[in-house]
Amino acid sequence: MKTEEIIERLQTEPLPSSDQARERTLNLAAAQRSDRARPRRRRRVAVLGVLATVALVLSPPGRSLAESVGELVGIGEPASLPAEEFGDMISRGEPIVLASGEAPGGSPYEIVVGKAVFPERPEGGAGGSGGEQTCLTVDFPRAPRLGTVEFCVGESDTEFLASGVLDGVNYADGAGVLAPEARYVFTALLSPEIQRVELTYVNGDGETVQAPTDIGTVDEEIRQAIGSDDRVGYMVGFVPDDGLGNYESRKKAGVLGTIELVGFNSEGEELVRNHFGERFTGQLDSRIAFDDPQVLPHSEAAAWLALCAKATGEAARLLVCRMAEEYAKEDPSLRTEAEQIHVTEDGGLLEVRMPNGENFGMDSGE
Amino acid sequence: MGKGIVQAVVPEAKRDEALPSQPSGPDAALVEAARSGSDRATRELIEAHWDRCYRAAYLITRDEQRAEDVAQEALLAAVGALETFDTNRPLGPWLHRIVVNRALDLLREEQARPQALGQQGPHHLASPAGGQALDAPVAAAMEALSPDDRAAVVMRYVLGYRAGEIGELLDMPEATVRTRLHRAMEKLRNTLEVGHEN
Numbered sequence: 417m418k419t420e421e422i423i424e425r426l427q428t429e430p431l432p433s434s435d436q437a438r439e440r441t442l443n444l445a446a447a448q449r450s451d452r453a454r455p456r457r458r459r460r461v462a463v464l465g466v467l468a469t470v471a472l473v474l475s476p477p478g479r480s481l482a483e484s485v486g487e488l489v490g491i492g493e494p495a496s497l498p499a500e501e502f503g504d505m506i507s508r509g510e511p512i513v514l515a516s517g518e519a520p521g522g523s524p525y526e527i528v529v530g531k532a533v534f535p536e537r538p539e540g541g542a543g544g545s546g547g548e549q550t551c552l553t554v555d556f557p558r559a560p561r562l563g564t565v566e567f568c569v570g571e572s573d574t575e576f577l578a579s580g581v582l583d584g585v586n587y588a589d590g591a592g593v594l595a596p597e598a599r600y601v602f603t604a605l606l607s608p609e610i611q612r613v614e615l616t617y618v619n620g621d622g623e624t625v626q627a628p629t630d631i632g633t634v635d636e637e638i639r640q641a642i643g644s645d646d647r648v649g650y651m652v653g654f655v656p657d658d659g660l661g662n663y664e665s666r667k668k669a670g671v672l673g674t675i676e677l678v679g680f681n682s683e684g685e686e687l688v689r690n691h692f693g694e695r696f697t698g699q700l701d702s703r704i705a706f707d708d709p710q711v712l713p714h715s716e717a718a719a720w721l722a723l724c725a726k727a728t729g730e731a732a733r734l735l736v737c738r739m740a741e742e743y744a745k746e747d748p749s750l751r752t753e754a755e756q757i758h759v760t761e762d763g764g765l766l767e768v769r770m771p772n773g774e775n776f777g778m779d780s781g782e
Numbered sequence: 783m784g785k786g787i788v789q790a791v792v793p794e795a796k797r798d799e800a801l802p803s804q805p806s807g808p809d810a811a812l813v814e815a816a817r818s819g820s821d822r823a824t825r826e827l828i829e830a831h832w833d834r835c836y837r838a839a840y841l842i843t844r845d846e847q848r849a850e851d852v853a854q855e856a857l858l859a860a861v862g863a864l865e866t867f868d869t870n871r872p873l874g875p876w877l878h879r880i881v882v883n884r885a886l887d888l889l890r891e892e893q894a895r896p897q898a899l900g901q902q903g904p905h906h907l908a909s910p911a912g913g914q915a916l917d918a919p920v921a922a923a924m925e926a927l928s929p930d931d932r933a934a935v936v937m938r939y940v941l942g943y944r945a946g947e948i949g950e951l952l953d954m955p956e957a958t959v960r961t962r963l964h965r966a967m968e969k970l971r972n973t974l975e976v977g978h979e980n
Contacts, residue, residue, distance in 0.1 A: 419967055423939045425920040426841065434836045437850035441832070442825055445861045568961050583955060605955070743896045
């Protein structure tokens with residue numbers, strides 16, 4: 417089946433009838449509407465809080481996994497991960513090991529890096545141009561593949577990776593795959609000067625615990641081995657169940673709701689801090705807030721303000737600027753924050769880079 | 783994150799009211815009327831968005847009951863917040879955010895629960911379509927993808943979002959979204975080919 421046909425069928429293929437559910441929803445909505453006489457009101461802009469500093473109880477002490485258990489596969493050696501399962505691109509080089517060790521509970525892991533070559537796309541096609549990319553992932557050779565995120569970076573990401581970045585923090589649930597001590601597998605993309613990461617969480621006793629982590633950096637030797645010019649790093653960290661059990665929702669996220677990641681340079685200076693847990697649990701709140709179209713998270717409101725100056729299309733200006741100015745009236749600090757947000761335009765797409773390294777894009781409206 | 787990142791060259795999904803950067807269009811009038819107390823307008827709003835919300839939820843959850851719950855929850859949330867809705871913004875993206883988030887949350891809960899009981903694997907779900915015989919090979923092939931990949935595919939090709947917008951919602955870099963979309967479509971193609979050969 418061709419891609420076009422798959423897309424067509426995704427949009428049109430018959431699904432089980434939902435007529436009864438739709439009717440039920442209509443009835444519920446009617447009841448909901450008649451049951452309310454809520455006055456129109458505006459809610460205040462949701463301001464994201466600042467995390468309090470926590471005292472660390474180091475257990476285990478801050479050390480890399482590779483140091484603690486010894487390397488299983490040498491850096492630069494061929495990865496256990498078969499090339500055909502890596503990258504899955506049109507063509508690629510042989511993946512090699514960037515770092516290796518054992519996850520808590522004993523499963524060996526390999527941080528794998530390789531070069532992928534994306535096809536050049538025809539002019540006017542969707543997406544960016546083709547080219548070489550450096551892709552990184554973590555593999556557990558003796559366990560089924562987890563849904564860890566594979567990152568690929570290329571030439572255009574050089575600037576993005578030029579300063580302290582700990583980006584795309586993500587986790588995979590290792591339940592049933594890895595030991596309970598490694599229930600959650602955290603991964604992230606790092607800018608190359610990050611030489612150490614700390615991943616902390618609050619356990620069932622309320623103690624802040626430092627989780628075991630490992631990082632791999634694509635240095636000159638690795639770049640030569642894979643034929644890449646991209647300077648980038650990758651981290652993996654393991655967080656246990658810690659007796660908190662499974663979460664029912666993000667609001668009861670247990671250990672996941674308390675995760676923080678910090679990146680340090682070789683001098684031990686903190687370069688970047690990622691409040692993953694706050695985002696994870698707060699995400700639900702902020703999404704609810706965002707679901708209420710009158711309320712945006714503070715940082716997003718600042719981004720809209722920064723975007724306003726660049727949004728040249730009529731519709732985008734109306735949409736972005738009107739809202740942004742309204743928010744700024746309520747919270748003047750947004751203007752200061754907006755000055756720290758970098759907005760660039762590239763082929764009709766506005767790219768927003770937040771001070772914390774996050775980025776997102778939107779149409780310029782042209 | 784842009785120039786060096788590639789995604790499969792495929793036709794764009796139909797970008798109608800779901801397009802986040804579009805003005806709100808006909809929804810605005812319906813929202814205004816529903817706000818004024820028109821039951822008919824409320825009904826029209828729900829009917830206008832039901833199929834799309836349900837399809838998105840079904841393709842992500844692969845389960846009829848969950849898809850119905852997700853679509854219902856999203857639409858009732860919309861109706862419940864009409865008073866505060868800014869008619870300069872389109873209704874679709876707001877609904878779709880709720881649909882995708884809720885569908886993924888349900889799957890995560892589903893992943894966690896069987897493990898706690900020592901039962902089936904994390905990706906096991908009830909068989910689609912509640913046992914009904916459907917000619918829906920592509921919907922069935924979605925089972926081969928991870929929940930996040932399903933969400934990305936649905937957002938791109940059913941709801942018509944761009945990679946950057948998907949990344950924002952799924953909390954991953956745009957480059958990763960493009961990579962995942964490319965891989966997910968290839969996996970779908972392979973799954974369908976194998977199914978066809980068998």
